[in-house]
């Protein structure tokens with residue numbers, strides 16, 4: 110069961126999502142964390158006292174979120190940042206210095222790939238991108254970070270985090286996981302040996318497509334080093350967005366459980382629908398990583414991809430006919446969205462490489478929202494038209 114606690118003590122994921130990190134329930138205190146817009150805070154008179162400043166990530170709205178997110182991930186500490194890319198960049202800058210090397214899969218969020226291929230080399234940090242093959246031959250003595258996206262965008266591959274964590278440990282490197290597509294409701298990478306996990310909180314954690322934020326969780330030491338980078342690069346989260354993120358997080362478990370169920374049902378239905386060539390969903394038995402997904406994940410997520418017969422033209426016609434699903438990049442909100450990665454996240458990837466990644470010309474990516482699943486199915490049914 111999705112929400113079943115795997116023999117762990119303490120409150121379950123839904124209870125943590127609602128209550129962890131909240132301010133003490135003292136009489137007359139507000140039930141909801143007040144939004145504190147203050148950029149700065151009065152100091153204590155003794156010089157050793159904490160200096161609170163919103164850019165440092167120590168605004169009360171940040172602190173409540175950090176406590177909630179570390180409880181959700183089972184981490185020592187967490188830090189919220191201005192965006193998912195800020196979380197990714199601050200984590201990598203915390204772990205890497207000139208001369209170091211990163212190994213990551215080629216199937217990576219476009220922004221992460223640009224950071225690795227264009228920004229980090231300017232600092233003298235090299236990256237090797239690997240395909241489906243074993244990661245081991247790509248490792249060098251100076252490899253400091255293994256970076257994985259689980260599940261990956263848009264083919265929803267599920268890397269075996271346990272194996273990558275072992276490999277990283279053997280080589281004195283660190284495994285960092287971008288678990289944006291999974292959320293801590295479905296996957297907590299630290300439980301499987303990863304050293305750090307980060308998210309674009311813009312997606313499922315916020316859940317309403319109305320804020321941009323990121324989070325990194327891991328050891329206190331790593332999080333404090335990431336905070337040092339965040340202070341220098343000025344990548345902290347606005348308190349207004351932090352307040353909205355806390356509000357969104359309280360419902361993450363119910364939203365994601367619904368999205369898991371709807372995506373599974375739609376994946377099964379699409380797999381037998383005329384006009385559909387292939388369905389990619391980690392909860393389907395024919396997914397290449399179905400076994401790993403079952404071992405690592407409590408649910409398989411709300412992202413679902415499929416390939417229509419007839420290639421690009423047919424896929425664009427499907428997008429045009431959809432009424433409930435709307436075309437937009439991004440994902441993880443309450444509303445269902447649709448995109449063709451070849452025109453969005455993978456627009457810069459050469460056709461040959463796109464095809465090698467399994468992104469055929471008729472490839473469509475769905476972000477399943479919380480609408481009635483029957484309406485989503487009818488919408489897809491109508492858009493796919495009669496038997497091909």
Ligand SMILES: *Cc1c(COP(=O)(O)O)cnc(C)c1O
Nearest residue numbers: 192193194218287289309311322
């Ligand atoms: C959206 C996304 C990011 C970047 O997050 P932002 O909040 O847009 O900066 C990183 N990784 C994945 C997997 C994403 O989907």
